[in-house]
Amino acid sequence: MSDRRVVTRRDFVRDTAGAAVGVSLVGLGWAEQAVRESRSADVILVRDQRVLSPSHDVDVSVLREMLGETVTRVTGKASPREAWRSLVKPEDTVGLVATPHLNPTHEEVIASVRAALVDAGVPAERIRLAQGGPDKAEACTALISLPGLKAHWLTGMGTVLKNYIMYSGHPSRYHDENNDRLGEIWLLPHVKGKTRLVLVDALRPLCDKGPQPDPRYLWDYKGLIAGTDPVAVEAVCLKIITAKREALRGEPWPLSPPPLCVQMADKRYGLGTCMMGEIMIKRVGWAEGTLV
């Protein structure tokens, strides 16, 4: 990727300072377009204090309530069944794309989504775990992205955008300095347009040193974060992680490296908005320590 300019700290500082007026790392063209299109996105944040026990075990009945609340808020439908039916059809082959290891998506979250899909009329045999190579995505007509919320030492964030890295078929090409390209994976022909819902498992996130878990940086947030705009969901996740880090240290403790992939997913790949001013966060449930 020698044709791309080197992004330095100076660019990032300039861009952060300029974000309020729409100046971006990749020039002013996007900013002008954004002003014209006046974008917006909803992100749903549902929390329930009862969902985890003191030993961090998941109460599945509470989780299912949270999940129902989440999908009805995302879709505006009256019931969870209607909500899921508006997201997927019975004839869809639905792939559940979870974080497989290193602070993985809770199995209870995956099982609850599966049960809800079956309840909505998707045959059980048409629901599959779809984390893995390109063939996993190719085999599906609809994807539900189910990443765990975590910081990542190589990319800043390792949640929504990074969740599809295996679909590239060449994950190492998106590691290291090339992580700003993660957004392009969402535009690959076998991936593009298939994601019906991004549902982040924020029951017990990891705010530093990810993906290898360090329990000092895990905390019981007891939340689900969802939307149909992956960049907006990631931006809200980033806000939560950043706020938690500052709360832990008692001083600014920005993610390092900065998660360039979030901004680039918006400005270079047009996957959604990372601008908090364009994101409407709808909060439901437990309010203490929401952080956003």
Added chain:
Amino acid sequence: MSHTRQAPAGSPAPPEARAATLSLPETVDGWSRPTALRRIEAAGIFDYMDGAGELYVAYRFDHLDVTEYASPDQGEILVELYWMQTSDDAYGLLSGDWGGEPVALKEPVPAPGPRALYGAGLLRIWSDDLYARVLATRESDAARRAVLALGRAIVTGRRDPPPPRLATSLPQTAAELTLRPDSVCFLRSHLVLNSAYFVSQRDILSLGPSVEAVAARYGNARLVLVRYPHARAARLALEKFRTAYLPETRAGATGSAKIEDGWAGFGLSGRGLALAFEAPDRETAASLIAAAVQAIETLEASHE
């Protein structure tokens, strides 16, 4: 400083030291492990931990031994033994995060410390060319005792070389600023540098396995001190950095400029390169660089 059985930190541990390896107990309190450890060679690290393996490879990783202690009712204890090529590399891994409670796993305690840090069920250890993580999935008093007992078993009989000289050479003060000891990170890779302090998406300092570097904080200012294999490599690296990061400066052994987040500057001496970032004014940047350059000149004069 009273070092116990010290050996040069930057040189590989002798084969016999590694062969003696450590003797992990088969049981500890209520936990027990399988007889054989699982071995992960360098080529397999990404299968073991995709997305985290780069951290170990960014230092000079040799192989990993893993085992898990199970208990009927108290969760598991995962033991990961990262064997590195040198003690400096293992130190570097610990220096990525000085948080946690320092714990003494040996008597007398090897100085300078800490060499083991505990927090929330995770014990991290630097022991010669070994970096170890001992992680209890369920933290409890019993789990903590078992984790620390395993820590003691890991370090028993092993050498305790000093930290990398570059790390201990950092000036304690510069201008009015004082070194924050909890910010000192020894590294060889721009990926680790970016994790400690983001400079550039690309490696504009030509870091690598044969290069030593340390990043540290002085108040809100940052210092990055790099030692290259030879002076030419340092000169080339400076030019690469200057062109990419501080193009407003002129070529030379020193320079500084006011940029977006404060004053940044550089100083070159032999195979050493000092960089200052986010200094509040030109004088502070110059003092920081001068102190760092003097430190590396002293280090070079000692032929270490």
